[in-house]
Amino acid sequence: MSEGERTAYRFQWKDLGDIQKGRPNLGNQTSVAVYRLMQYTMRDVLAAKYSAEEAKIVLILAGKLAGTEFCKNMLDTNLEFGKFIASLQEKLKTLGVGILRIEKADIDTMEFVLTVSEDLDCSGLPMKGETVCEYDEGFIEGILETYTNKQFVVKEIDCWATGDRTCRFSARLKESQ
Amino acid sequence: MIGEIRDALDRLLHGEVPSPIVPAAGDDDDMAQLCRVTNSLIEAFADAHDFVTALGQGNLDVHVPPRNLLISPYKQLHSNLRHLTWQTQQVAKGDLSQRVDFLGEFSEAFNSMIDSLKEKKRAEHALKEANSKIMASMRYARTIQLSFLPDTEEMGAELGDFFFIWNPKDIVSGDLFFFRSLNDGFLISVMDCTGHGVPGGMMTMIAGSSLSRVLQDVGHDDPALVLHELNNLMRRSLNQQSPEAKSNDGLDLGLCRVDQAKGLLTFAGAGIRLYYSLHGEIHEMKGDKQSIGYRSSDPEYRFTNHSIRLDPSMRFYMNTDGITDQIGGPKGLSFGRRAFTRLLREIHEEPMSRQKSILEQEIAEYRGKEVQLDDMTVVGFVV
Numbered sequence: 001m002s003e004g005e006r007t008a009y010r011f012q013w014k015d016l017g018d019i020q021k022g023r024p025n026l027g028n029q030t031s032v033a034v035y036r037l038m039q040y041t042m043r044d045v046l047a048a049k050y051s052a053e054e055a056k057i058v059l060i061l062a063g064k065l066a067g068t069e070f071c072k073n074m075l076d077t078n079l080e081f082g083k084f085i086a087s088l089q090e091k092l093k094t095l096g097v098g099i100l101r102i103e104k105a106d107i108d109t110m111e112f113v114l115t116v117s118e119d120l121d122c123s124g125l126p127m128k129g130e131t132v133c134e135y136d137e138g139f140i141e142g143i144l145e146t147y148t149n150k151q152f153v154v155k156e157i158d159c160w161a162t163g164d165r166t167c168r169f170s171a172r173l174k175e176s177q
Numbered sequence: 178m179i180g181e182i183r184d185a186l187d188r189l190l191h192g193e194v195p196s197p198i199v200p201a202a203g204d205d206d207d208m209a210q211l212c213r214v215t216n217s218l219i220e221a222f223a224d225a226h227d228f229v230t231a232l233g234q235g236n237l238d239v240h241v242p243p244r245n246l247l248i249s250p251y252k253q254l255h256s257n258l259r260h261l262t263w264q265t266q267q268v269a270k271g272d273l274s275q276r277v278d279f280l281g282e283f284s285e286a287f288n289s290m291i292d293s294l295k296e297k298k299r300a301e302h303a304l305k306e307a308n309s310k311i312m313a314s315m316r317y318a319r320t321i322q323l324s325f326l327p328d329t330e331e332m333g334a335e336l337g338d339f340f341f342i343w344n345p346k347d348i349v350s351g352d353l354f355f356f357r358s359l360n361d362g363f364l365i366s367v368m369d370c371t372g373h374g375v376p377g378g379m380m381t382m383i384a385g386s387s388l389s390r391v392l393q394d395v396g397h398d399d400p401a402l403v404l405h406e407l408n409n410l411m412r413r414s415l416n417q418q419s420p421e422a423k424s425n426d427g428l429d430l431g432l433c434r435v436d437q438a439k440g441l442l443t444f445a446g447a448g449i450r451l452y453y454s455l456h457g458e459i460h461e462m463k464g465d466k467q468s469i470g471y472r473s474s475d476p477e478y479r480f481t482n483h484s485i486r487l488d489p490s491m492r493f494y495m496n497t498d499g500i501t502d503q504i505g506g507p508k509g510l511s512f513g514r515r516a517f518t519r520l521l522r523e524i525h526e527e528p529m530s531r532q533k534s535i536l537e538q539e540i541a542e543y544r545g546k547e548v549q550l551d552d553m554t555v556v557g558f559v560v
Contacts, residue, residue: 082272089276099279101260115256117279129244163246165253 009065013073032096032120039121039135056134063135067142077147081107084147096120103168110150112171113157114140119167122160131159133167140169178208182215194223221247228255237262261287273298315348315375322349322378325385327356335363337489337559340533344499344553351377352497352554353385357397362435364397365558367449369497371426373552384428384470387411400432400445401480404469408447408478411470420472427470431495435487435560442493442560443484452494452518453485454525459518487560492525499551500536505544512543529557 019028039059046055071077074091075084089100098116105112117123121133133156141154151174158164178201185195197219200212224242229251231239237259241252257280264275264287273295277287332339335358343352351373355366366388370380384407391406407430412418415426429448436443444451446464453460462483468474496517503512520539524532536555 080272082267082270083274086272086274086276089278093278101256102263103256103259105263113259115260117253117256158241158243158252162244163249165249166256168252168256 011065011069013069035120059134060138060141063138063140064142064145065138066135067139067144068146069142070139071143071146075143075147081105088143092116098123098167110148110152110171110173112144113168114171115166115168117166119160122167125161127163128161130162131156131167132161133159133169136167137169140171144171178204178212182211185215185219189219189222192226194226195219221245224248225251232258268294312348318349318375318378319345322381325353325382327354331358332356332558334358338529339556339558340529341557342533342537342553342555344537344549345373346499346549346552347374349374349378350552350554351380352499352552353381354495354554354556355385355388357392359397361438364392364432364434365495365556366430366432367495367497367554367556368428368430369449369499369552369554370428376426377552380426380428383414384411384430387414388430397434398436399482400434400443401482403432404430404445404447404465404480405478408467408469408474409476412472412474412476415470417470417472418476422472425472427468427474429464429468429497431464433493433495437487437560440487441484442487443482445480445482447480449495449497451483452496452521454490454492454521455488457522459522459525461518489560492521492529492557492559494521494555494557496555497552499549499553500540500555503540503544503547503550503553505547509547512540516543529559532557 043055046058075087079087085102092098092100098119101115103113103115121136137154137156141152144152152171153174154169154171156167156169158168181198185198188195197216198212200209224245225247228239228242228248232251232255267275273291277284341354351370353368357364368384370377370384387407387410391403391410395402395406411427415424416422417424431446431449431451434443444462447467447469449464451462465480467478501512501514501517524535
């Protein structure tokens with residue numbers, strides 16, 4: 001199979017490189033604008049080259065892969081749910097990703113409602129009239145699936161880009177399970 | 178139309194929700210557009226009104242109107258309140274890893290509460306651990322104390338029938354009973370030392386050893402003399418001869434010497450009495466009111482021997498005051514000696530094992546939900 005035909009992901013955490021070594025002076029931090037510049041230009045190119053819908057799907061899948069790897073490499077999946085969420089909150093805050101808050105968590109039915117304030121992807125964006133945090137949807141999906149070993153559907157309900165002050169997501173098990 | 182729109186806006190400004198405006202057939206595009214925008218505002222206001230009212234009433238399960246920019250800050254508040262509710266529920270379940278960030282003074286208050294709870298949990302854990310060690314130590318002390326009690330096989334070989342109830346208040350007892358076979362009979366004794374639990378247990382070790390020492394010194398034929406000597410030895414052992422002594426501990430004791438060759442029982446008591454049955458009645462031999470070993474116990478005091486000729490039908494009983502002083506019953510009064518004597522009168526003809534069961538049951542029923550106040554010991558025997 002050629003490079004262009006493969007379907008399995010090959011990303012590994014070590015692909016992020018040795019940042020300390022590579023950036024001894026500039027260090028580990030960059031600006032939110034630079035991050036958004038990359039994401040929104042890539043989104044634009046994907047939408048133009050394929051379609052807006054395809055671009056969204058790619059962003060969800062990329063977010064999911066990132067969430068999965070983030071969970072595997074940065075979080076302790078052996079913690080009980082409350083402690084796991086507390087550690088995730090702390091990690092997202094420390095890394096400047098956003099302020100995660102759980103609104104509802106039903107462990108029996110695996111239904112969750114959570115919010116991310118000061119979100120890296122969207123907080124402060126101009127009004128677009130539609131949600132834009134597809135990457136976050138995938139990211140949360142990846143984390144939940146890695147922690148629970150079950151498949152989830154995560155949907156953004158409210159978003160800064162729709163005029164809300166915080167991004168709200170619902171997460172539930174995929175119906176086929 | 179303008180008038181209707183003005184009235185609608187006026188009602189909105191007064192917090193009321195007007196009915197939607199119906200466009201008139203002849204309105205131009207601008208007017209129709211104004212009508213649509215006004216109706217959108219009315220609809221958004223109506224949704225916002227319901228949402229904010231429910232939120233104000235603490236109803237956090239209220240439907241959140243989507244894409245309604247009038248209520249954006251309230252949605253953020255709603256989200257924060259829902260999150261705090263969830264976090265509080267987690268804390269109530271014992272998860273103290275929760276923290277609240279970026280919610281001003283509330284964050285400080287909540288996080289400070291969590292820190293206090295963590296400190297309390299740490300203290301509780303330390304207390305549980307200490308308690309667990311103490312309890313393990315107490316259980317082992319009980320094992321040692323049990324090995325100090327008389328050998329029931331030896332008692333069974335000597336006595337026609339017998340029972341004993343030895344029921345400590347706190348795992349280890351301040352009560353002890355003593356039995357020794359002799360060539361022509363036996364000695365039997367019940368002791369009630371100061372306190373219960375560990376201090377009481379230590380006192381029983383001292384009292385039991387001292388009694389053995391006194392018997393070695395003065396023999397076993399004169400219970401009153403044994404009590405006199407024990408009184409002085411205990412006072413010396415506990416350094417309580419001086420009125421300035423710091424401790425003031427001692428014991429009550431009843432001692433029976435049974436001489437089977439002579440068919441005689443001799444009893445001497447220090448605060449403990451001997452009950453015996455004869456011709457269907459319960460009689461008492463009152464011991465002296467002088468306790469043993471206390472700083473206040475008179476070292477010159479001479480105890481009294483009481484003798485009785487043995488009859489095969491007789492049943493003998495000695496007890497500590499843990500039973501008679503036990504609070505319970507409908508009035509919360511002590512069980513009392515009178516009830517104890519009446520009970521013995523009712524049951525003394527039963528086999529000893531049956532008497533034990535009845536006594537235990539009666540005391541437990543009388544006690545009910547009251548705590549056991551003291552160690553309880555009863556010894557019953559047939560010669």
